Amino acid sequence: MSIESRSGLEFPNDPGALRALIRSGRYAGQTSGLAPGRVQANLAILPADWASEFLLFCQMNPKACPVLAVTNPGDPMFPTLGRDVDVRADAPRYKVFRDGVVVDEPTNILSLWRDDLVAFAIGCSFSFEEALIETGLRIRHQEEGLNVPMYITSIDTSPTPRFSGKLVVSMRPFRPADAIRAVQVTSRYPSVHGAPVHIGLPAQIGIPDLSKPDFGDAVMVNDDELPVFWACGVTPQSVAAKAKPPLFISHHPGAMLVTDLLNPQLSIL
């Protein structure tokens, strides 16, 4: 989907102006390709009495759940992600879970906000995909206009008392020399999943058939390519939903929070 075809809107490259457009309710779609160069984030919003344990879960599983930023309980602003970033209205669309069940998919959560809610911004692969493309690599699902294929693995996350579940991974195929380059490039971005967790032998991590992803779209892996697997931000979302807190709010898949941070700012090297 090109930017131009989306709702007939023109999208500003400035992230603050883009958030203002989204906050106004005029756009509720995916953010891939919008505000090029800016960090986009997954969202997880929980009551304070669940949030501390969720933070512990994230810290125990940093490749799947790299925490970019947190809010103070009750405060809807992310001061470290940019100017005037309001978690209640600046993502295009949300998913609201009550006791683990999706009850609504609203375009803002102003009416749901509470004094005890804590929001987490979690790193997203859009940032490292941009870095891969800038180094000359090609991302198969992007070139085919598809969503990245994602798989539930047999790898257990490190659990806390209430949060547990299997690691979810995303997959991008590369020729071997490009796979090595992809390891190097993504190693520089630990706050957006970092280096791959697996390469080349999907059965070893409980993926019997690459053509049947659990989420997203299947893409071709050619004979001269290896599938390369990264920990995926769907992991914290599925783990949080499975824990069945009374209230859990995430962004709608692909409809991310666009921040003011530049992707290269996340590079540790």
Next chain:
Amino acid sequence: MSIESRSGLEFPNDPGALRALIRSGRYAGQTSGLAPGRVQANLAILPADWASEFLLFCQMNPKACPVLAVTNPGDPMFPTLGRDVDVRADAPRYKVFRDGVVVDEPTNILSLWRDDLVAFAIGCSFSFEEALIETGLRIRHQEEGLNVPMYITSIDTSPTPRFSGKLVVSMRPFRPADAIRAVQVTSRYPSVHGAPVHIGLPAQIGIPDLSKPDFGDAVMVNDDELPVFWACGVTPQSVAAKAKPPLFISHHPGAMLVTDLLNPQLSIL
């Protein structure tokens, strides 16, 4: 072969004392495991009228031919590799090629030294193997007491008018997550071959059968492992011999020049 079984000698850990022992002619064997922590180097010695072109070849093929140090024409000392490092006698054994043919394998080249000779010290995988072991990885051929398996690939080096040939690679098997770690660790050591050049699909680089290396010993690659391939210092040696200069001298395989440099000093990160 354990250190103790070698010629009944005791080997000093101090690299200068070890070189003095070697220079005295009392040891002419392999240097693997000696002076732990110190950089060991491949040698290539050529007349000055061939040396400049060889340097160009090395610079065009930096992964196979990482130049650690050069000497001034006619000067046998490597001032940047340590105190009193004499290329004429400080490697345990040499190979002397005339017009591309091996004519001698002496323990020093004092009588062959000339005012127009230039020596190159080229990085060796011993350094990155030490770094891999320190990060907790296991090197199959070391554990089995074998030489690393090496293969002539179908990949052409970048040629100069007189130097050309196929890339030679060494192979170490790893489980996928360890292979990713090995890419990260060896990427920090560009002066000793750096990151792998290939992973997982040997047929793609002209290796039909891993059990039949062109040099060194075959090692087992288990079903849950990927073969990982690094550019190998045998490449410049075979390329130089093939060019048939009137005189070319290298170290004897495995009998390297031990320097004062510490392996971690080569790490760029």
